[in-house]
Amino acid sequence: MQINRDINILVVDDFSTMRRIVKNLLKELGFSKFDEADDGATAWPMVKTGKYDFIVSDWNMPQMTGIDLLRHVRADEKLKDTPFLLITAEAKRSQILEAAQAGVDGYIVKPFTAATLNEKIQKIFERVAERQKAQS
């Protein structure tokens, strides 16, 4: 499936190194429009503008966690369908279930590879396309 690479992506992580790695990998996959946020709390006002087509977020951040950011997004009528990918070191079974319950579209555990990221993005956008097809 051909993915639209001309989309706005928000990368949220409290470590700048990680944001840079994710951005570089996304660039390699052909994406080019990114913004960054260093916490869920800084990300949320940005997300609310409605600019982003895809959110990639860490879980463990000081002010607002990624899972809380996800819940905020899902609870907002206008934003609730935004694809959301968690990239995190959290790997407890109960946490993955919690993320699934909150409505995550993909879950990648750190450290990860470019291939994993590619695979998850592919899968997420396939599902988005299916969802849109079903709705239309």
Place this chain on the structure above:
Amino acid sequence: MKQIDKQIVLTLLDAVEQEDQGRVADLLDELTRIRETQIYQQLEALTKNLHETLDDLEVDAPILLHAKHDLPDIAERLQYVIHETQAASGKTLQAAENLSELLEELTLADDVSLEAAKQLKQQMNSELTNIMLAQSFQDLTGQVLNRVILIVTALEESLKNLIERSKHDFEKIPERRYSEEEQKAQESKGMGPNVTRDSKQGALDSQEDIDDLLSDLGI
């Protein structure tokens, strides 16, 4: 020390039966007083014990030296590790990004002269060298972390020692238990990588395991 005995309880019961509220209040006050005295006496004994234990320590006892010299050091050493690892990954990422740009240059050029190719190769080599050199952080942070491990282990030993000298049985200190809600709240907040044996419990080992679990849930 006055103890709570059967007699005083029976007298209280008697007063309750006779609905003598004044006497009931007096007796309850007395019971509380006895109980408070007992608690104070126990506290006093504990404090005395702690004082004696601390007095027993020589001024150059390991625990005192750790507290004065090593503990403030640990935070500084760990800060150094954070700083160095961050700087190293910054340098490595910069070099990788530069390399990627150089490669792009090479791909976009229609016709690259031998001279230009040589120059590009030299630039790329220098970026690769930067990546290699940036890894030298591992030697330095490794040494610092080894030192921190030594200090923490020694400190643990000294603390155990102190606990035992104050007549507590270290082995009898109970396991730390979290209620289900506390555990859930911690997990929700995020706990970082599961590196200890304890924290690995309930953690999935690999991306494949996570994918399987999510796929079972239809994600």
